Amino acid sequence: MNRIDAKMQALREAGRKGFVAFLTAGDPNIDQSEADIRAALDHGVDILELGVPFSDPTADGPVIQAASLRALEGGMTLPKVLDLVRRLRKDYDQPIVLFGYVNLFFRYGYEQLARDAADAGVDGILVVDLPYEESGEMADPLRENGLHRIPLAAPTTSQARLRMILSDAGGFVYYIMVTGVTGARQFVRADLGERLTAVRSVTNLPIAVGFGVSSGEQATTVATSADAVVVGSALITAAREGRLTECVQEIRSGIDKAVL
Amino acid sequence: MNRIDAKMQALREAGRKGFVAFLTAGDPNIDQSEADIRAALDHGVDILELGVPFSDPTADGPVIQAASLRALEGGMTLPKVLDLVRRLRKDYDQPIVLFGYVNLFFRYGYEQLARDAADAGVDGILVVDLPYEESGEMADPLRENGLHRIPLAAPTTSQARLRMILSDAGGFVYYIMVTGVTGARQFVRADLGERLTAVRSVTNLPIAVGFGVSSGEQATTVATSADAVVVGSALITAAREGRLTECVQEIRSGIDKAVL
Amino acid sequence: MSMSDSGHFGIFGGRYVAETLMPILADIEQAYAEASQDPAFQQAFTQLLETYVGRPSPLFFAQRLTEAWGGAKIYLKREDLNHTGAHKINNTLGQALLAKRMGRRKLMAETGAGQHGVATATAAALFGMECRVYMGAEDIIRQAPNVKRMELLGAEICSVESGTRTLKDAMSEALRAWVAEVEDTFYVIGSAAGPHPYPSMVRDFQRMVGDESRRQYMAISGGKLPDAVLACVGGGSNAAGMFAAFEKDTDVELIGVEAAGYGVGTGKHAASIVGGQVGILHGSKSYVLQSAEGQIQNAHSVSAGLDYPGVGPEHAHWAQTGRVAYHAVTDEEALDAFFSLTRLEGIIPALESSHALAEAQKLAKEYGSEAAFVINLSGRGDKDMETVLQIMKEKHESD
Amino acid sequence: MSMSDSGHFGIFGGRYVAETLMPILADIEQAYAEASQDPAFQQAFTQLLETYVGRPSPLFFAQRLTEAWGGAKIYLKREDLNHTGAHKINNTLGQALLAKRMGRRKLMAETGAGQHGVATATAAALFGMECRVYMGAEDIIRQAPNVKRMELLGAEICSVESGTRTLKDAMSEALRAWVAEVEDTFYVIGSAAGPHPYPSMVRDFQRMVGDESRRQYMAISGGKLPDAVLACVGGGSNAAGMFAAFEKDTDVELIGVEAAGYGVGTGKHAASIVGGQVGILHGSKSYVLQSAEGQIQNAHSVSAGLDYPGVGPEHAHWAQTGRVAYHAVTDEEALDAFFSLTRLEGIIPALESSHALAEAQKLAKEYGSEAAFVINLSGRGDKDMETVLQIMKEKHESD
Numbered sequence A, B: 001m002n003r004i005d006a007k008m009q010a011l012r013e014a015g016r017k018g019f020v021a022f023l024t025a026g027d028p029n030i031d032q033s034e035a036d037i038r039a040a041l042d043h044g045v046d047i048l049e050l051g052v053p054f055s056d057p058t059a060d061g062p063v064i065q066a067a068s069l070r071a072l073e074g075g076m077t078l079p080k081v082l083d084l085v086r087r088l089r090k091d092y093d094q095p096i097v098l099f100g101y102v103n104l105f106f107r108y109g110y111e112q113l114a115r116d117a118a119d120a121g122v123d124g125i126l127v128v129d130l131p132y133e134e135s136g137e138m139a140d141p142l143r144e145n146g147l148h149r150i151p152l153a154a155p156t157t158s159q160a161r162l163r164m165i166l167s168d169a170g171g172f173v174y175y176i177m178v179t180g181v182t183g184a185r186q187f188v189r190a191d192l193g194e195r196l197t198a199v200r201s202v203t204n205l206p207i208a209v210g211f212g213v214s215s216g217e218q219a220t221t222v223a224t225s226a227d228a229v230v231v232g233s234a235l236i237t238a239a240r241e242g243r244l245t246e247c248v249q250e251i252r253s254g255i256d257k258a259v260l
Numbered sequence C, D: 001m002s003m004s005d006s007g008h009f010g011i012f013g014g015r016y017v018a019e020t021l022m023p024i025l026a027d028i029e030q031a032y033a034e035a036s037q038d039p040a041f042q043q044a045f046t047q048l049l050e051t052y053v054g055r056p057s058p059l060f061f062a063q064r065l066t067e068a069w070g071g072a073k074i075y076l077k078r079e080d081l082n083h084t085g086a087h088k089i090n091n092t093l094g095q096a097l098l099a100k101r102m103g104r105r106k107l108m109a110e111t112g113a114g115q116h117g118v119a120t121a122t123a124a125a126l127f128g129m130e131c132r133v134y135m136g137a138e139d140i141i142r143q144a145p146n147v148k149r150m151e152l153l154g155a156e157i158c159s160v161e162s163g164t165r166t167l168k169d170a171m172s173e174a175l176r177a178w179v180a181e182v183e184d185t186f187y188v189i190g191s192a193a194g195p196h197p198y199p200s201m202v203r204d205f206q207r208m209v210g211d212e213s214r215r216q217y218m219a220i221s222g223g224k225l226p227d228a229v230l231a232c233v234g235g236g237s238n239a240a241g242m243f244a245a246f247e248k249d250t251d252v253e254l255i256g257v258e259a260a261g262y263g264v265g266t267g268k269h270a271a272s273i274v275g276g277q278v279g280i281l282h283g284s285k286s287y288v289l290q291s292a293e294g295q296i297q298n299a300h301s302v303s304a305g306l307d308y309p310g311v312g313p314e315h316a317h318w319a320q321t322g323r324v325a326y327h328a329v330t331d332e333e334a335l336d337a338f339f340s341l342t343r344l345e346g347i348i349p350a351l352e353s354s355h356a357l358a359e360a361q362k363l364a365k366e367y368g369s370e371a372a373f374v375i376n377l378s379g380r381g382d383k384d385m386e387t388v389l390q391i392m393k394e395k396h397e398s399d
């Protein structure tokens, strides 16, 4: 069984909500990045979303843009991201999802990517700018290699469209909480519960909610209706300020509060 | 008899060539200007051309432009120019020609101007920008008050045109030696003699040649074929440099050399 | 093409220049008279206007401006769309064609806003001629983009440092220079001013602006004529081109708009007809801003192209006969109109043209929504952006 | 108006954007499909093109340029005469009309040379909409006049400080911003690039450029077609508009001209087709300048409007099928052509358009004097004067 499915099932069975941590691979350099990731995985992260740095991250806010830039300047490449996953797999069994922009995967070749990623220990791939309609070419190789294509759903996505884009997805649904790019925000949208109910009406996949969660409190609120909470920019900022572990712990306990 | 005619006749009878001095009335102020003019008239000038300062002297080069500006700033006006003539007339009997731009005369009124100018002791009027075709309105008042309208002829003026513009002129012909504005030049045009012969073929008026004469040597050359030599910018420059008398004397002796 | 033989419009006009220039003016008059009868000349001119200038320029109904001003329907004659950005090019092509016909290889021009300088430099490039442009040092600063254009076009720019260092002095200096180069240089005068035959010739070379407007408005309105035609008046070329075509339509009110600067009462303005007296400047008799004695006075206008103490003689005549009404609007009113057009219609007008707009704004309500105005948008405002932004900044700081 | 249903041109095109944008793209596609069938929409568009933009723009025979280049006859399609000075306004009016139809009151745009920003700000003013323009900080400096125009027009300009601070980054930032404002803002893309339906829609909104040229050339030539049609290719909108009309005239060679910057060999260029590989950027699959791994590379061109590492997907398809030949010319060649047109014809071209001219110069002799080229003069060069004068100065100093 794919590690994502296993993790999600375990969480459900334990009555817990998941913590999905996004970190840009290679930020600010390969060694420090690996150390950060290990710290996160050591302190309560359930699923790792590993950002593959891209020169033009059009869906990201300033924090992740800067992280990508640092990672690229630090020499990170897609093959080296896979090497990193391989090293992490020796010590960790949390699911790992590659998070990136389509051009890098396209250039690498979808077949090759699916094979190499599976081989390294990746469990799913999320491509920010590869919507359902364009994902056909990538779908088969992923499936053949046991990797999930993680679908994104947004507040602008209609029910009809949800039905379509979730039809052959796996792992979990990444629900984008805001209309906007990645980055910390101070609020949680009031209608989140309703929105997620709408999503659940068309899929049985667990739902991870992200974009904007930056505090334990927000995490609590989100976790009340979601199956998992994704935190990215806030972790990156904390990591660069030397307080990654504290931040991971804050989010973790925020999430856990939701089910007390 | 008009003083200009008398002076020209006297020069001819004496076998001499005339020296026409142009000075801007009121440059750099009324008193100094009067002193300069007196000095010029005391040292061998035959005819005084008195420039009436105008704000936009479009036929003048930098030296006379600047002189006009100084005179205006010094408070000179057309009525004050006439006052100046009146004062000069007490002590001098050289002919005086007002030299100016049409707008001032037009605004003053041609009738009034002719009367006041004659009364003050002016003998002729030369209007730079009032060509023959537009001079009709001014002609009668001048004639009625015994003033000469001094015509200008230029290198561009054809024989047919010369015939027309000299038809009812009096005093002398002011022949413009160069195609250009007033101002000192280093040369005398080689074909000057020829040109003047052409002018003489249509008129019996004496010819004064000006625009560009600035040295005794040039004056000699010009005086060889002309009846009189006009010097303006060079005198103004000399006056402002405190060597007006020397300059007047240089030109005078230059002119006189032509008939030795 | 009509012009009086003696070059006079009533008591105005004429040819008040140094003798040196008289023969060349007669030559130009003669050559122009022949050219205007020569179908080949007319055809060459028309073809350039179509394929090079982009004529006919459209007549645009400014709906949002009309709504905002709450009265007469506002139609704009889009001379701003011409190649080089103003009506000036119509005239310079005409004169350059004439210069070519006369065998001249050098052009010279005076310029205020720089539009005429650019248009002359452009015509010179097109015909492979040399070009020298006289421009006041002050205008060189406030119309910098046009200076750059002239430089690129290969024209020599002569900075005029005398007087107010604006258009008047540029024209004086150009006349001085012309006297010295009259044998091989054609002086391309930029407005319906100067000595005969320029006022008539320039009007004729701009007349298509009015002819097109008349035809276009009639096509839009089903054969009616507009109630009023408005144009700004500097030297008066864009207005003359407009008015000439409507002169005989006596039901059409013709309104020339001069620059009132800080206000005609302040003495700091450029409204030669509204606030000047009859005089003689730069070769013709007309209305002139001058002292009681006749010294030419400095004009003031925020718009470099209107910043001139004289006006073409035909306008003086139209003013005297009453065929055209002349009004004046202040710098501030013109700036307001500049912003109205920019913000409401997405058209950045020249500050010159903004004067005509401002007058239309004043009159729109009075005429009412049944009425229609045709306004000559004589040029685009790219050249004026620095001036306007600077004024905005100063206003902002003093607030 | 033709477009493939799936938004693909062969293997190129598509809709590679974040999920958040997918629904709005579908809405736009739908609204555009309806609008393009609606005579009222088409009529409103056509009327604006005529009375506001000044269409049709003329086709000008450049005689002196033809003589200087010693070969094919050079005809210039004068998009430089359009309101706001480039072809960009055709498209922004089309999109703004569509935005209005969709009930949107806010426009946003990315811009490189500033022409598209100005054109969008202009359309926004005309329709009374709000407007925000994303522009690279570097381009804000090198295209200062256009920045001033946008300010005056009331647009908000967002300076983009990321990446190379040029067009690529402006577009990335615009996409980011759009995601956040997708509910009430219409994103007016400035070239035939981006996600479906933009490439097809923008091509359609520019297609009159080619249709007019074709009609005009046939009228001049007595029914013949030109031998070659040339246009510069940045994102590819002016070229697409031109080529679409001639696509089926298989005897007409179509030549797209990319920016070779310092030379395609130097790696400092913007020739995505000539020097790039297939990739995905800003919403569509096409040729992209990128590293072997797929990181987008910085483009370089002296011309801000071509300084972009991607190209519209239809061009990629035309390149692959061979219907259009793509060449690249260097900064220096483009500058030479800039001066040739300025000095020989009195037309200051945009640096973008100068690339098409430079290629024509290279090919003119080879084609010979029996041949005729139609070149799209996509815009005027007023915006580029500072850049060019600066380069002239540097050259002069290093001489």
Ligand SMILES: Cc1ncc(COP(=O)(O)O)c(C=O)c1O
Residues within 6 Å of the ligand: C086, C087, C088, C112, C113, C114, C115, C116, C190, C191, C192, C232, C233, C234, C235, C236, C237, C238, C239, C304, C305, C306, C350, C352, C353, C378, C379, C380
């Ligand atoms: C756009 C524009 N309009 C009007 C004028 C004023 O000139 P005229 O009164 O001759 O039309 C100028 C002069 O530069 C101008 O550039």
Ligand SMILES: Cc1ncc(COP(=O)(O)O)c(C=O)c1O
Residues within 6 Å of the ligand: D086, D087, D088, D112, D113, D114, D115, D116, D190, D191, D192, D232, D233, D234, D235, D236, D237, D238, D239, D304, D305, D306, D350, D352, D353, D378, D379, D380
């Ligand atoms: C005048 C001009 N031409 C060409 C271009 C390039 O764009 P495209 O390739 O979309 O025509 C631009 C872009 O700003 C431009 O301003």
